[in-house]
Amino acid sequence: MDYRNLFDGIDDKIKLSNGVLLTPINFDNGATTPPLKSVTQIIYDNIKNYGPIARGVGFKGEYCTTMFNKARDIILDFFCVLDNDDYTVIYTKSDTEGLNALANVLIQDKDDMVLTTRMEHHANDLPFRRVAKMVYVEVDVLGRINIDDIEEELIKANGKIKVVTITGASNVTGYTTPIHDIARLAHKYGAVIIVDGAQLIAHREVNLAGNSKDEEIDFLTFSAHKAYAPFGSGAIVGKKDYLNEEDPFLSGGGCVAGVFDERLIWTAVPEKYEAGTQNFFGAIAMAKALSDLKNIGFQNIEMHEKLLKDYIINSMKSIKNVIMYGDVDYTDDRIGVIPFNIKNRDYSEVSIKMATENAISLRSGKFCAHTYVYRLLGVSDSDAYRDVISGEYFYGMIRASLGLYNTKDEADIFLNELDQISNSRNSRRVRKHIGRIRF
Secondary structure (H helix, E strand, O other): OOOHHHEOOOOOOEEOOOOOEEOOEEOEOOOOOOOEHHHHHHHHHHHHHOOOOOOOOOHHHHHHHHHHHHHHHHHHHHOOOOOOOOEEEEEEOOHHHHHHHHHHHHOOOOOOEEEEEOOOOHHHOHHHHOOOEEEEEOOOOOOOOOHHHHHHHHHHHOOOEEEEEEEOEOOOOOEEOOHHHHHHHHHHOOOEEEEEOOOOOOOOOOOOOOOOHHHOOOEEEEEHHHOOOOOOOEEEEEEHHHHHHOOOOOOOOOOEEEEOOOOEEEOOOOHHHOOOOOOHHHHHHHHHHHHHHHHHOHHHHHHHHHHHHHHHHHHHOOOOOEEEOOOOOOOOOEOOEEEEEEOOOOHHHHHHHHHHHHOEEOEEEOOOOHHHHHHHHOOOHHHHHHHHHHOOOOOOEEEEEOOOOOOHHHHHHHHHHHHHHHOOOOOOOOOOOOOOOOO
């Protein structure tokens, strides 16, 4: 099925530097997705009704407050916990903000331990480094994690690991993780689980409740701009009990029931964690996008994206000089994220050439997941450090990440250009003092 008619702006032509007009191809959905038309429309329809949320009496204020709170129910329904009183939705501006908030709220002692993996985006690593002792589960030669290694670390820590925080889907290789199996392990050894859902929720159905109490996901964070609602919003969906016990990450107006000379009384969640004037348009746009994805159906979404992903990966296997990373033979546990390089070509130059000459948007670099990319490239920590200090930035990859609106015709254009570039004579820039990348 062709889903392109559901999206805004994807068929608008752009002018290249040579004057040629082309319809751009966005294979950088792992960074940001275009808006659904319905999402743009809900912004347009509501701009004239914008008013204060929970801060005034009057039609616009009451209307916006109702819509703002209704969006929480839509989000809870999307994650299959609408009728579960344990869960709430806290609005944030991004997945990163949500993970920072949880790191600061859930960890109260610097000696507490947090378990994560070497697969993570920086947003699911760096916030916890600041507040706790870290335990990292390694990836294997293909970049996957082994759930047995997670249990081994939990046993070894003897109850000191308070939080297990893990990506739902990698932004580098697209691997999905068995979040409910990991939840069972975390709960078995006295930890709570956080799932970084930024790359997952637009591609796979997520039921936070699982099939039993042990499988419940305690917290999930995400950004709406990776799920077809790019209006500066995100959320924490999580358990009320943990959040009610702690002080909020931010404070100010709207998060207190009473303030006195020497003390204060916080409101309950979720308002307790939503200090300041909230992003009304971001919240309703996010809810609309998630509602539309649910109506399209994740079986349909998965089928469309799997066909396109497998077609591109299998085609790339036959292109000379293309090096792919991760498992390219068994791909059922991968969403449409495809990292690669071209032998003897600079990763940044390839992506720039694709964009400026062919209007194909890719991502190049280390994708805010440096330690994972270095492992996939076979680069030692010391070599990687010298590379950054020198300013050479020799080590990196190119990434194609797919969305619901992408098509086989777009894939064919990309593959044709990739074939031409990989068989041209241009060579990679030489950085003699670093050593060579190990493909």
